Amino acid sequence: MKVKLINNEEWNTLEEYLQQNCIGENSFFGYEFKTKEACIIASATGYGDRFQAYYPEENMIYINGKAKIKFK
Structure with missing residues (x-):
């Protein structure tokens, strides 16, 4: 199964x-x-054995797929 997002790009796996x-x-x-x-997908799936991911554009940390911490 290929991963396809709204922008129509395709990847062979979620990891890719x-x-x-x-x-x-x-x-x-x-x-x-x-x-x-x-960022949300990575934190929800435990990418790299970590359930925390950072989205620098919004200074937001996501944990387990949910927005948890926003830095100013």
């Missing part, structure tokens, strides 16, 4: 999608992602 959207890893915030969708 998350790898292509991952900006890097921060020891405090967890993995950082380019898109909010990737």
